[in-house]
Amino acid sequence: MLQPKIQRDAWRAAARQGRDPDNALGHGPLRRRQCLRLAAAGMLAATAGLVLPRLASAADLPHLMVGYGAGGGADHVARLVADSLAADGFPVLVENRPGAAGLVALQAVLRAQAGRPMLLLGTVGSVSIAPLLSQHAADAERLHPVAVIASTxxxxxxxxxxxxxxxxxxxxxxxxxxxxxxxxxxxxxxxxxxxxxxxxxxxxxxxxxxxxxxxxxxxxxxxxxxxxxxxxxxxxxxxxxxxxxxxxxxxxxxxxxxxxxxxxxxxxxxxxxxxxxxxxxxAWYGLLAAPGMPRSHYDGLAERLQRLLQGRPALRQRLRQDGAEPLALSGAAAAAYLAAQREMWRAVIGQVRSRLE
The missing domain is CATH 3.40.190.10 (Periplasmic binding protein-like II)
Incomplete structure (x- = not known):
């Protein structure tokens, strides 16, 4: 936190230069959205009777990384799931890291520090196909399947x-x-x-x-x-x-x-x-956990998602309205589904490889 005088000086300097003073202080639109999410998370926890550790910043929340821009299909699924988790007392912060067909977000999750709650909104492109075509995605198999949410x-x-x-x-x-x-x-x-x-x-x-x-x-x-x-x-x-x-x-x-x-x-x-x-x-959408995330954490999340996807008709209906068919696969079933997807796309690539070169 800036001291009051430094804060005032920074605000005035930004105003003179025609910049947004809030951005100069780290209180721009992104920061404001993060603060609102943190406040909402605290209210949800209070109304649910939960005791959560004091959150110093948005970084303390579990992050759900999306490898595509805001407003797209993957982003929409991620936010539907995040809203359902938050309403169930498990707030997460959706963070868009678009680039390289989802590989930027994939690499960010693979590099997550041990023990940090980092999740990936996995897609068929970044998890099933990219590892078969790019060395940069080969480590995707180190991710832990949590749940397969829907397919289209x-x-x-x-x-x-x-x-x-x-x-x-x-x-x-x-x-x-x-x-x-x-x-x-x-x-x-x-x-x-x-x-x-x-x-x-x-x-x-x-x-x-x-x-x-x-x-x-x-x-x-x-x-x-x-x-x-x-x-x-x-x-x-x-x-x-x-x-x-x-x-x-x-x-x-x-x-x-x-x-x-x-x-x-x-x-x-x-x-x-x-x-x-x-x-x-x-195509499919699912949640995968960072390699260093403790098993107890992602197993518990898998159970929670299974319950939400099977027991929340509103969530299933929203997915269908958006053109995605709910799957509600978690744990071992999710891992088996993703393994089968990898092999199916391996066969497709084998059939069309000459057209890809």
Missing amino acids: PHVLLTSGAAPAGVAPVAELHAWLEHARQQPGQLAFASLGIHSSAHLVGELMCRQAGADMAHIPYSGSARALTDLQGGHIAMLISTLQAALPLLRQGRARALAVTGERRSPLAPSIPTFAEAGIGGMVQS
């Missing part, structure tokens, strides 16, 4: 008016036939190089015998905007990211991954219905 399928999108009398499956076949007849002339976009959407797009091309170029974006927001504007013809996205546009009629879905149609969008046919096999891959 991938969807092939296009925009504009639907051809009169043409069903989505027939339209998909027309696009693929065009790509076979004119190799490399058509392109599909995805949510980033080596993202799950990118791999799904490459697998679609392989399974259908089509040759398309790939247009990578650095996230869903710009990609969906360009799709609506007609700047790209096709986009592989997660259903979670695309669902708002689909509901508003601002994009059209031709096919969805999965063994069966998604209950979140039952009108969209599967790739299997279009005769394209092997397209069952989904």
Whole structure:
């Protein structure tokens, strides 16, 4: 804490320079948000009859690191879970560390000091795929699976008016036939190089015998905007990211991954219905604990999350509204799920590796 005179001088100097005086004192928007979260955590603990240690700063709270920007699918899931945990008397601080397709946040959690309560909002890209393609993510297996929260399928999108009398499956076949007849002339976009959407797009091309170029974006927001504007013809996205546009009629879905149609969008046919096999891959969201986090801590958190995900209809409904199907897997079940995901994506990469190089 600055002494009063130093504080006043710093405030006046910042004001003269046209800067935000609160930022100069460390009381800017981020700091104010952290203080509000700490105050809310204290009130929640008091109303729940809990006794928590005195929190000197936001750093004393368990941190939930998100490797993507605020407002995206991963961030939304993280904040839904954080709100539910806080209401249950276990406040956590969500911290966005976007960059390198989730690897910045992954590395921050891997480097967490022993005993520090640090969690990662794990995704299919940063935990299932990146370790298979990047040495920088190879240590992801040191993380402790806590819970798998939800999953969402991938969807092939296009925009504009639907051809009169043409069903989505027939339209998909027309696009693929065009790509076979004119190799490399058509392109599909995805949510980033080596993202799950990118791999799904490459697998679609392989399974259908089509040759398309790939247009990578650095996230869903710009990609969906360009799709609506007609700047790209096709986009592989997660259903979670695309669902708002689909509901508003601002994009059209031709096919969805999965063994069966998604209950979140039952009108969209599967790739299997279009005769394209092997397209069952989904994206997932989960919580993983830092390597140095005591087992008793993350085991207790796993039990708490299991209870919340199974016993809180409002949380499950919010996830479904956002286009994610709740899974509620914790402990050994979560670890088995993530191991199976790793092997599934290993097989996909083996099939499309020549297109990734």
